[in-house]
Amino acid sequence: MPVLSELVTIKVDGQEFEVKPGELLIKAAQENGTYIPRFCWHNRMNPVGMCRMCLVEIETPRGPLMITACTNTVADGMVVDTQNETVTKAQEAVLEFLLANHPLDCPVCDKGGECPLQDQAMAYGPGESRFVEIKRNFEKPIPISSLVLLDRERCILCARCTRFSEEISGDPLIEFMDRGNKTEVNTFPNLPFSSYFSGNTVQICPVGALTAKPYRFRARPWDLQMVESSSGFDTAQPRLSIHTSENEILRLVGIDSEPVNHGWLSDKDRFGFEYLRSPERLTTPLARRGDNMVPVEWGEALDMIANRLSLVIDESGGSATAVIGGAHGTNEDAYALSKFARTVLGTNHVDSRLDDALASQFLAATVDRALIADLDTADTILVWGPDLKETHPTLYLRVRRAAQELGVKLLVVHPRRTGLDDRATATLSYRPGGGSQLLEEIAAGAHGEILEMLGGKTVAIVGQAGAADDPRLAESVAAFVRDISTTPRIMPLAARGNTYGALDMGLAPDLLPGRVAFAAEAMADTWGELPDKAGLDTRGILRGLVSGDVRALLLVGSDPVGDVPEPGLAAEALELAEYVVSIDNFLNESNRHADVVLPAAGFSEKEGTVTNLEGRVQKINKIAPAPGQSRTDWAILDDISARMGRPLGLAAAEAVTKEIASVAPAYSGLTWDLLEWEARDGAVVPLEEVAILGYIPVRVEGPKAPGAELTLHSARVMYDGGVRLRHCPSLAPLARGPVAYVNPDDAKRLGAQNGSPVKVVTGIGEGEFTVAVDPDTPSGVVFVPSHQPGGAKLGVDPVVRVTVMT
Amino acid sequence: MTIWSEETQVRAKELISRYPDKRSAVMPLLYLSMAEAGHLTDEGMEEVGEWTDLTPAQVRAVASFYTMYKRERTGQYLVSCCTSISCMLLGGDEVLHAVESESGVPHGETDDEGVISVEHVECIGACGGAPAVQVNYELIEGFTPEKGRELVKWLRSARPDSINTDEMQGLFGGSTSFDWGIREEASAIGPYPAFQPFGTVEGKSK
Amino acid sequence: MSAPLVVTRRMTDYPGDSHTIDRYEATGGYAQAKRACSMTREGLVEDIKTCGLLGRGGAAFSAGLKWSFLAPERPAYLVINGDESEPGTFKDRQLLERDPHQMIEGVIITSVANEVHHAFIYIRGEYPKSARRVQTAVDEAYARGYLGKGILGTDYDLEVTVHLGAGAYICGEETALINSLEGKRGEPRLKPPYFPAAKGLYMMPTIVNNVETVSNLPHILEMGAEKFAGLAHEADTGTFMTSISGHVKKPGNYELGHGITWRELIYDVAGGIRDDRELKAWIPGGASAPWFVPDVHLDLEVTKEATAAAGSMLGSGAVIVMDETTCMVRAAERIVRFFSHESCGQCTPCREGTTWLEMILRRIEEGQGRAVDLDLMVGVSDGISIGLAWPPKMTTICPLGPSAVSPIKALKDYFIAEIDAHVEAGGCPF
Numbered sequence A: 001m002p003v004l005s006e007l008v009t010i011k012v013d014g015q016e017f018e019v020k021p022g023e024l025l026i027k028a029a030q031e032n033g034t035y036i037p038r039f040c041w042h043n044r045m046n047p048v049g050m051c052r053m054c055l056v057e058i059e060t061p062r063g064p065l066m067i068t069a070c071t072n073t074v075a076d077g078m079v080v081d082t083q084n085e086t087v088t089k090a091q092e093a094v095l096e097f098l099l100a101n102h103p104l105d106c107p108v109c110d111k112g113g114e115c116p117l118q119d120q121a122m123a124y125g126p127g128e129s130r131f132v133e134i135k136r137n138f139e140k141p142i143p144i145s146s147l148v149l150l151d152r153e154r155c156i157l158c159a160r161c162t163r164f165s166e167e168i169s170g171d172p173l174i175e176f177m178d179r180g181n182k183t184e185v186n187t188f189p190n191l192p193f194s195s196y197f198s199g200n201t202v203q204i205c206p207v208g209a210l211t212a213k214p215y216r217f218r219a220r221p222w223d224l225q226m227v228e229s230s231s232g233f234d235t236a237q238p239r240l241s242i243h244t245s246e247n248e249i250l251r252l253v254g255i256d257s258e259p260v261n262h263g264w265l266s267d268k269d270r271f272g273f274e275y276l277r278s279p280e281r282l283t284t285p286l287a288r289r290g291d292n293m294v295p296v297e298w299g300e301a302l303d304m305i306a307n308r309l310s311l312v313i314d315e316s317g318g319s320a321t322a323v324i325g326g327a328h329g330t331n332e333d334a335y336a337l338s339k340f341a342r343t344v345l346g347t348n349h350v351d352s353r354l355d356d357a358l359a360s361q362f363l364a365a366t367v368d369r370a371l372i373a374d375l376d377t378a379d380t381i382l383v384w385g386p387d388l389k390e391t392h393p394t395l396y397l398r399v400r401r402a403a404q405e406l407g408v409k410l411l412v413v414h415p416r417r418t419g420l421d422d423r424a425t426a427t428l429s430y431r432p433g434g435g436s437q438l439l440e441e442i443a444a445g446a447h448g449e450i451l452e453m454l455g456g457k458t459v460a461i462v463g464q465a466g467a468a469d470d471p472r473l474a475e476s477v478a479a480f481v482r483d484i485s486t487t488p489r490i491m492p493l494a495a496r497g498n499t500y501g502a503l504d505m506g507l508a509p510d511l512l513p514g515r516v517a518f519a520a521e522a523m524a525d526t527w528g529e530l531p532d533k534a535g536l537d538t539r540g541i542l543r544g545l546v547s548g549d550v551r552a553l554l555l556v557g558s559d560p561v562g563d564v565p566e567p568g569l570a571a572e573a574l575e576l577a578e579y580v581v582s583i584d585n586f587l588n589e590s591n592r593h594a595d596v597v598l599p600a601a602g603f604s605e606k607e608g609t610v611t612n613l614e615g616r617v618q619k620i621n622k623i624a625p626a627p628g629q630s631r632t633d634w635a636i637l638d639d640i641s642a643r644m645g646r647p648l649g650l651a652a653a654e655a656v657t658k659e660i661a662s663v664a665p666a667y668s669g670l671t672w673d674l675l676e677w678e679a680r681d682g683a684v685v686p687l688e689e690v691a692i693l694g695y696i697p698v699r700v701e702g703p704k705a706p707g708a709e710l711t712l713h714s715a716r717v718m719y720d721g722g723v724r725l726r727h728c729p730s731l732a733p734l735a736r737g738p739v740a741y742v743n744p745d746d747a748k749r750l751g752a753q754n755g756s757p758v759k760v761v762t763g764i765g766e767g768e769f770t771v772a773v774d775p776d777t778p779s780g781v782v783f784v785p786s787h788q789p790g791g792a793k794l795g796v797d798p799v800v801r802v803t804v805m806t
Numbered sequence B: 001m002t003i004w005s006e007e008t009q010v011r012a013k014e015l016i017s018r019y020p021d022k023r024s025a026v027m028p029l030l031y032l033s034m035a036e037a038g039h040l041t042d043e044g045m046e047e048v049g050e051w052t053d054l055t056p057a058q059v060r061a062v063a064s065f066y067t068m069y070k071r072e073r074t075g076q077y078l079v080s081c082c083t084s085i086s087c088m089l090l091g092g093d094e095v096l097h098a099v100e101s102e103s104g105v106p107h108g109e110t111d112d113e114g115v116i117s118v119e120h121v122e123c124i125g126a127c128g129g130a131p132a133v134q135v136n137y138e139l140i141e142g143f144t145p146e147k148g149r150e151l152v153k154w155l156r157s158a159r160p161d162s163i164n165t166d167e168m169q170g171l172f173g174g175s176t177s178f179d180w181g182i183r184e185e186a187s188a189i190g191p192y193p194a195f196q197p198f199g200t201v202e203g204k205s206k
Numbered sequence C: 001m002s003a004p005l006v007v008t009r010r011m012t013d014y015p016g017d018s019h020t021i022d023r024y025e026a027t028g029g030y031a032q033a034k035r036a037c038s039m040t041r042e043g044l045v046e047d048i049k050t051c052g053l054l055g056r057g058g059a060a061f062s063a064g065l066k067w068s069f070l071a072p073e074r075p076a077y078l079v080i081n082g083d084e085s086e087p088g089t090f091k092d093r094q095l096l097e098r099d100p101h102q103m104i105e106g107v108i109i110t111s112v113a114n115e116v117h118h119a120f121i122y123i124r125g126e127y128p129k130s131a132r133r134v135q136t137a138v139d140e141a142y143a144r145g146y147l148g149k150g151i152l153g154t155d156y157d158l159e160v161t162v163h164l165g166a167g168a169y170i171c172g173e174e175t176a177l178i179n180s181l182e183g184k185r186g187e188p189r190l191k192p193p194y195f196p197a198a199k200g201l202y203m204m205p206t207i208v209n210n211v212e213t214v215s216n217l218p219h220i221l222e223m224g225a226e227k228f229a230g231l232a233h234e235a236d237t238g239t240f241m242t243s244i245s246g247h248v249k250k251p252g253n254y255e256l257g258h259g260i261t262w263r264e265l266i267y268d269v270a271g272g273i274r275d276d277r278e279l280k281a282w283i284p285g286g287a288s289a290p291w292f293v294p295d296v297h298l299d300l301e302v303t304k305e306a307t308a309a310a311g312s313m314l315g316s317g318a319v320i321v322m323d324e325t326t327c328m329v330r331a332a333e334r335i336v337r338f339f340s341h342e343s344c345g346q347c348t349p350c351r352e353g354t355t356w357l358e359m360i361l362r363r364i365e366e367g368q369g370r371a372v373d374l375d376l377m378v379g380v381s382d383g384i385s386i387g388l389a390w391p392p393k394m395t396t397i398c399p400l401g402p403s404a405v406s407p408i409k410a411l412k413d414y415f416i417a418e419i420d421a422h423v424e425a426g427g428c429p430f
Ligand SMILES: Cc1cc2nc3c(=O)[nH]c(=O)nc-3n(C[C@H](O)[C@H](O)[C@H](O)COP(=O)(O)O)c2cc1C
Pocket: C054, C055, C056, C057, C058, C059, C060, C061, C063, C081, C082, C083, C084, C085, C086, C169, C170, C171, C172, C173, C174, C175, C208, C209, C210, C211, C213, C214, C398, C399, C400
């Protein structure tokens, strides 16, 4: 909040206001209660001043002057008239001009009822039109991508969609074509608007010109119910609002949250709700009878589980049981699971990561942890990890903006070209598996200019670029940045919507709720006695299942067979596991052969809190009923615990949050009231000065770059065969399938062209893929998107052989 | 993966070197690609994108803004009749109709043989010699409907492999906007402006 | 009346080879560029200020002032505006084809005066002959050391790039021209913030000057600021070229100096109306300018002030003369059609309004006119240029849109009867 002396005074319609210097007039006026009508201006994009709706008159020495409020900044002493005769005439004229060629199909238009053009025609319009000529006509809606349709007759040429794709998301695939009265928005022939962010253009289109296939004609704005929530796909947890009609989700709309997502969503965030109404959703508990899973009553299922788990514990102790999962639910679900494992099962074999993540204590509690907003004010942003455009889309947009609009230097380090490279000040690439070596070179001064870049306030976004990266590499990079930057800010990356919340609730063998390192006596006066035996992480648990040391496994919203990188390991473990219980939305590769599977409530079907990658806690809300007999994880666990004679004593979601606040140091002071009233944008924990684990990243010697002729870069991309995407009809087709990207030179050497079938063999896995010749992949590297439908697991071994199949 | 001939690629590099920023070369490269293919093809626009780091959509956005980038098949001779105010006052419309009826090609179209394209255009800066027409952007001033018919016949029969403005002015022209001075040696060889490195030859066509 | 010829002197005296470098050098060419190199920037800018040279591209803004506004950041660029596309205008074409070195010398002087090391000459795509002549001249100038590294034996470098347009009148507008030169759609930029003098080509300080404007510079240095200023009448300075076209006996370009009246210009200079018909109306400054009619304007002086006072402008110096046989509806339709066709399409009022006006006019001309159409056209015009005021109260980014209402204003002020005639006759009475 600037102090008064920094403000300038302007007079709008006779009223004086003090406003921030340099502020656009349209914004300054609005903040002070004067709404100037507009179509093309958008708060998150550079003004173009094209629609001319925001014309106002200002006083100048040479008399009154008409200007657009969206392109002119306030000046001290500025005198503005927003409604005199000239201005009104201009506004009426612009509206009449816009409506002249606009079809009158409001009754069947998706935008009808929430259309700025409709509204402003009412408010400022001249009444009926004097236009008697023939209206411009275009071929009715044309698909410009698999998700978006364009109706050019309705378009008012505000350039919002074209600016978004050029300025914000950086994939300029829709543009103005032709000129003058023939101007239209369009794509290049046969080159669709295939952007990960296309849905945003639908959201910001001020008329019904751009519509989303999944929403089109499905409802009218006035019979929608809405609640606020956060996306469950992206660990930045972009804020959104859920719109339903008759208890069914119709669309998700981004909310302009300053600290998090500026209103933007990826198409996965936006359209990835379809799975919720999939006919394959679990609706009743299932128990295995011989080879098939049959529906059973809740009571029966819970009894079976309680008895069997108790038996195992009596015979072999709590450490014969283990828990994998918890990263897809709420913090309340995660807390219940953590407490269940420690106090009911009596085990520390707990992990919400699936053997594909960074060290749990590093993720949970690094010192100098970065906020998303730090990106805007950094001197330099270092991205050394996954291609953010693929894995953390809204964070990608924020980094892009910082580099492009805010003059922040950007350094990108990744084995191949990433979505950010075109905005990077400098880029470095390395052979998969050779990251640590590159770090040593940089530290040794091999890239002087880069050392300089990192000197000031540096936000280091670190994670695993691909399967081959040593899990400790990211931590080493963080440690290095802390050494040379005056003001280091570290943002360690994890996948799966609520991983940070899960870790904060202690869902890792070495963590306890509230960013506390595990210690047997740490919770003596809250949870009481904790198991003393050190815990196993996911890989350890799977090995334990194979060896028999671990007899019973509880899966909560997790699919190790699908997710754990090492080929075969999880499959074998679940094959050999003596007893497996799963709480989930769907049957998947892992729980298909479980002993009992319980139907869980999902996104939009439950209330609670979640925590994003900067430690921001936000409230998510319930608006739709869970299908059939599905229930929330925490309630299910509470019931099992009661049947096992060690009740968790969790009464209601809000009560669970209260308990978290009272036992988890980093969360003390957190309440629903806070999140629903004072902190609408969420609250970053810890809220209070409390003792939490001050984990300092450490630098470790990593392996040298493999000498192999070809190395494998395998990493997740936006659309894969994940169980939720698989059940979203609009998104499932977007998965790339089994593809191997190779550089043109390598393709030549291998004698492969686009579409050639190849066999890719590593030390531990192999599979068949189709070649895509790709200049963005450096020669010597084969890029294979992981988790693709039909794509085999190749493991973490970077050394590959590729042979063309004939 | 370029679709351009060696020679065209050399010219493209030279054109880009004329500007501080390669995007500035988009317009000349679009002409170059017309010269290569006879008109501006989708492949041509994709190619220009490759050379200037733009998406094909961005290139099309630029190309479609300007009237001289012909994205439809265009004849060997593009006859542009000015019907803007000054030419209209002195019979520009009649000239257009004469050319259209003689050639059988209406505004904006091309004959089946791919020989002649006809269009009416806005002011071409020859108002002092109105009415005026251009063939492949080479000017004829002091024109008439009769000369319009003769011009079409001549183009179809003589099929000159290049168009020289002085030669045409001599054959079909009248009074000019100003004294043209000594003869112009360069001639146009396609429906795009004759300006090195795209589409000009020295010396008049036979 | 007839001032000594300045920018057309050489081509008048040596019609055969005025465009060649040998002729140019033989007639004192490039001497002033050499002198400029020995002068201080301040001195040069001061000279051009005092001589009062006004831009010849249409806006008639003082060249010296424009130079003095150039922001200090470098590199700075110079762009010569040779997009000449305003209907009725063909003067720059003559200067480009007949005396290209004169302009190039002007480019050198402007560059030296403003510390510019890369200049661009933007020539409209429909002028390939002009572009060839200029390119040849530029090549000759490079060859003889007037351009390139260390020009005229100094250590001053100056590169010149000739850029060909591709058919878009709006690229004559300086900021649209800059976008076009950057390889973008020729859409005018917002002012503020994109004033060329501060954020022009590649977002750097940029001077945009018209072909004729810079062609004057060598002569100003040669004859001296005062003498040059004295060539013209009162507030105007130097000579100016006017392109006369339409129904006159002697259409063409004329270089004028001391003030004359429209009557003298049309009847003496241009030889009067062809077939000695009656003069009906004329457009004094290019298609954008509000029209003049004999009873009201014939004896006004052809000066910036007098024309502005009468509610029009000299603009690009193009005079389009229409005799009694001219259908004013058709003439208006033709000019409105031009602006509608050339609108870049950014601004709603220009994009939709000009097309709407064109449709109405064509409807009237084709016999579908209605009694209410004049009011409708005035109403539509009102939304593009509030109150049809002069200078216009624009609802648009650039003046192209508002230019389209000039013919409507003329119909409303002088030719209502012709519209009625069309409506009654159910077609064009001419
Ligand atoms: C729609 C429009 C078209 C213009 N066309 C031209 C043109 O063709 N040639 C030109 O020199 N200036 C043209 N101008 C004026 C330029 O914007 C600019 O003022 C001029 O080139 C500056 O040069 P000067 O100061 O030497 O006149 C045009 C302006 C507008 C608004």
